[in-house]
Amino acid sequence: MEFDRIARDGMVLLGCGKMGSAMLAGWLARGVPAQSVHVIDPAPSEWLVKTGVHLNGTMPDAPAVAIVAVKPQMMGDALPRLQAFGNGGTLFISIAAGTPLARFAEALGEKTPIIRAMPNTPAAVGCGITALIGNMHVSEGDMTLAESLLAAVGATVRLEDEAQMDAVTALSGSGPAYVFHLIEAMAQAGASAGLAPDLAMQLARATVIGAGQLAAGADETAEQLRINVTSPKGTTAAALEVLMDAETGLPPLMERAVAAAAARSRELAQ
Numbered sequence: 001m002e003f004d005r006i007a008r009d010g011m012v013l014l015g016c017g018k019m020g021s022a023m024l025a026g027w028l029a030r031g032v033p034a035q036s037v038h039v040i041d042p043a044p045s046e047w048l049v050k051t052g053v054h055l056n057g058t059m060p061d062a063p064a065v066a067i068v069a070v071k072p073q074m075m076g077d078a079l080p081r082l083q084a085f086g087n088g089g090t091l092f093i094s095i096a097a098g099t100p101l102a103r104f105a106e107a108l109g110e111k112t113p114i115i116r117a118m119p120n121t122p123a124a125v126g127c128g129i130t131a132l133i134g135n136m137h138v139s140e141g142d143m144t145l146a147e148s149l150l151a152a153v154g155a156t157v158r159l160e161d162e163a164q165m166d167a168v169t170a171l172s173g174s175g176p177a178y179v180f181h182l183i184e185a186m187a188q189a190g191a192s193a194g195l196a197p198d199l200a201m202q203l204a205r206a207t208v209i210g211a212g213q214l215a216a217g218a219d220e221t222a223e224q225l226r227i228n229v230t231s232p233k234g235t236t237a238a239a240l241e242v243l244m245d246a247e248t249g250l251p252p253l254m255e256r257a258v259a260a261a262a263a264r265s266r267e268l269a270q
Contacts, residue, residue, distance in 0.1 A: 002144075002145070002148045003027075003030070003031060003032050003145075003148070005064035005065075005145065006032055006036050006037075006064045006065060006145075007032070007033050007036050008064070009060060009062060009063055009064040010036050010037070010038060010059075010060035010063040010064065011032070011036055011037050011038065011063055011064060011065045011066070011067070012038045012039075012040065012059055012060070012063045012065070012066040012067070012082065012085070013037060013038070013039045013040070013041075013053075013067050013069060014040045014066065014067065014068050014069060014070055014078055014081065014082060015040070015041060015068070015069035015070035015071075015074075015078070016039050016041040016044065016045070016048055016069065017041075017069070018121075018124060019069055019095060019119060019121075019123060019124070020039075020041075020067075020069035021045065021047065021048065022123050022124045022126075022128075022153050023067070023069070023119075023123070023149070023150070023152060023153055024037065024039070024048075024051065024053070026126065026152025026153050027149060027152050028051060029152070030152050034051055034052035034053045035052065035053075035054070037051075037053040037054065038053070038054040038057070038059050038060065038063070039053050039054065039055050039056070040056055040059075040081060041055070041056070042056075044056070062085065062088055062089055062090055063085060063090050064089075064090065064091065064145075065090065065091045065092075065093060065145065065146075065149070066082050066085050066090050066091070066092050066093070067092075067093045067094075067095070067149075068082070068092065068093070068094040068095065068096055068104075069095050069096070070096060071096065072096045072097055072098050072099050072268070075096060075099055075103075079104075079107045079108070080107075082108065083107065083108060083109075085108070085112075086107075086108030086109035086111075086112045087108070087109035087110070087111045087112055088112075090112075090113075091113050091114075091115065091138070091142045091145065091146070092104060092108060092112060092113065092114045092115065093114075093115045093117055093146050093149070093150075094114065094115070094116050094117065095117050095118070095119055095130075097118065097169060097173065097265070097268070098169070098265055098268035098269045099116070099269070100116070100162065100269050101114050101116050101133070101134075101135045101162055104116075105135065111137055112135075112137060113134070113135065113137040113138045113139070113142050114134065114135045114137070114138065115132055115133070115134040115135075115138055115142065115143065115146045116132070116133050116134075116162065116165065117130050117131065117132045117146065117150060118130060118131045118165060118168050118169055118172070118173050119150065119153060119154070119173075120172050120173050120175065120176055121176050122154065122176060123153035123154050124153075126152075126153055126154060127154055128153045128154030128155075129154050129155045129156070129157065129172055130150040130153070130154060130155070130156045130157070131156075131157050131158075131159050131164075131165065131168040131172070132146055132147065132150070132156060132157070132158055132159065133158070133159040133160075133161070133162050133164070133165060134146075143158070165265075166262045166263075166265040166266050166269070167258070167262050169261065169262065169265040170258045170259070170260075170261035170262035170265060171258055174261045178254075178257065179208060182208060183201075183204045183205055183208050184204075186200075186204035186207070186208070187200040187201040187203075187204040187205075188200070190203060190204060226240075
């Protein structure tokens with residue numbers, strides 16, 4: 001079974017906020033035994049207490065996996081608690097944004113197998129996507145185990161180089177906020193066109209959700225889906241002339257937005 005290593009040797013989860021809780025719920029649903037999971041969290045939720053996992057107690061000597069799910073600013077205080085597992089057989093997986101593999105190696109030991117992962121917030125409803133990159137000590141079995149764990153909250157992709165993580169952060173990591181803002185902007189535009197604000201928001205939300213479902217289930221590219229719903233010289237075409245303008249439309253705006261997020265990601269990693 002895919003989680004035999006965890007059932008046998010145990011797993012440590014450092015931090016169990018929204019993302020940690022979403023992952024844990026997925027693992028338990030996929031058959032990871034609650035008694036094999038050891039959670040370290042200073043303020044466990046009522047849900048976490050009821051899961052039956054070990055909470056803030058004695059940890060296994062050499063767990064199969066240690067997952068770091070604390071915020072980057074808490075990393076300095078949190079990592080020392082896991083140092084004893086470094087340079088051994090324990091696979092470390094970090095979902096902390098902006099914390100490079102080299103920093104973990106410095107804290108845990110140069111021979112430690114470490115995977116850096118970037119999930120996004122739709123993981124909370126099992127619809128996330130996570131990009132992964134491992135250091136030179138990560139085996140194919142380690143990567144497969146990490147993918148199995150993160151598949152509990154959505155799709156996974158492997159990166160070729162850690163430098164790509166800034167672009168991933170800017171596109172999919174921060175991207176849900178862009179979509180939420182699109183809903184806001186569509187609703188505001190609908191209200192400006194004469195709809196009641198509440199009705200405009202209802203229509204905008206349902207339209208974005210429905211379009212996402214269509215895209216998720218379609219074999220066609222996003223470009224083809226757009227073409228499919230655009231009648232020549234119709235209303236959609238009139239709107240797309242504005243949105244697709246090479247100088248003032250959505251493509252150059254989105255390019256600047258993602259570039260700004262990627263630049264900030266690089267700054268935070270320093």
